[in-house]
Amino acid sequence: MENQATKNYVKPIAVALRGLSKHFDGVRAVDDLSIAVEKGKITGIIGPNGSGKSTLINLLSGIIPSDGGVLIISGEKIKKIKPWEIAFYGITRIFQEVRLFNQMTVLDNILVVLTSRAPLKSLFEKHNQFYLNRAEELLKKTDLWEKRNELAINLSYGQRKLLEIARALANSMVDADPDIFLFDEPFAGLFPHMVKIVEEILRELKKHGKTVILIEHNMNLIRELCDYIFVMDSGKLLAEGEPDKVLAEKEVIEAYLGE
């Protein structure tokens, strides 16, 4: 029988790290880090440049291997993970430096992730109306539908960023919809009306019970959007808690101003 008390007090965890480390030529980008990210919330990760935020996202998405520590996704312990395996744990991401498929059309950038992950099956797959509708919906949401037949490389910086976000949203697998979204500075370089679009997308994800991990420098956005934040400095955890409380802490202010 389920214990009522535990149910009330233990928060459901989407992703947790235990003692995760990554060194680059002697520099400790992430140093023995342990955090737990609550499910269905928007969790911010802040910290000065070079504090290890992007490295953390890269470790979480399997883009780079860790030097030590354990990753726990939906209760499953993972020591080593390949980049393509992370998607099967329901994680999807955007990159800080936009990484689109440049010499493909805007529409193809979306459709490419809406296909079977089995190579031989994808050979005999044609896109049905269901996928096309979904691509249309996402491109309209990000204001890119008019540009669907242009090559991704010809978009403006902000549009490229929005396309990458749309691509992350499109990543719906046949068997596992992404549950955890890693957003590495999705607002950087966006015009105000684009910022609104992305804000809207993040809120919607939360509404649907998805977990969002957000790296962001704009503290107003952090305050507005995040339920919880982690502050990193030199690869270590400096503080954590609700944004309003944490951002008022003296050490956090110092870490930013001392940059």
Next chain:
Amino acid sequence: MEYLIHLAILFAIYAILGISLNLVVGYAGLLSVTQSAFYGIGAYATAILLTGYGVNFFLSVILGMLVAGVVSFAIGLVLSKFNGDYYALVSFGFNIIVFSIFLNWQELTRGPLGIPGISRPLLEIGNWKLEISSNLHFLILASLFLILVYFISRFIVNSSFGRVLKAIREDEKAIQVFGYRTSLYKSIIFVIGAMMAAIAGSLFASYITFIDPSSFTLNESIFILAIIILGGLANLRGSILGALFLILLPEILRFVGFPDSIAAQMRQVVYGVILVLLMLYRPQGLVGEYKL
């Protein structure tokens, strides 16, 4: 007329080779310079099976494709560990290895002596037999293979699989995080490309009726690469155009009127100059959709 038919047959063979390599280089972005190895495997399979074992040409095509498929799978496994320039260099190495095998495994290939007396294809359906001995008939056969290869390739590049290939070419890491095991896609397209090249090899062996290792050197691989770069990467029709251009070019230059003593060398020079100019002013080739 015979001369034109001869050129058309060569064109069909090189168009098949161009398309087969374009799948690998143009769509998947893998700069492979080892296509003549698989071309040679197809040619030797047909030569050995027809002269030594009396196997039907069409069966030899299939067996040649299978051998090329197995060999390319093994080579592809090693190649998949490399990227970019290193990929090209390692593929160079494999071309040289396979060439050395053609040259030195004398019991099988007769080495530099080559294999003469390869027969023309024999079409047998029940009691009905047709030997494709005239060049015109051979041209029809080669064209049918070209059409087949073209449509299979078009099917592949228009499928979801083809779209993932292009994404691998554009940013392999980025497509991996969406759950695609890119090494599988790269292996599969490499094997398909190799099997298509083997078809061209079988046609070549049966058409010329004599083969030796000199037809399957690294130079030949570079020539095939030139076809697709000139015609345009990631465009199947581009490979056909490229083959047409590079097969016809030396023939056209015959009529320019270079003195006989230097004609051959001058053709090489003009051919080189055209490639350099093209790279300078139109790096995407004639109708390419992608630049290296």
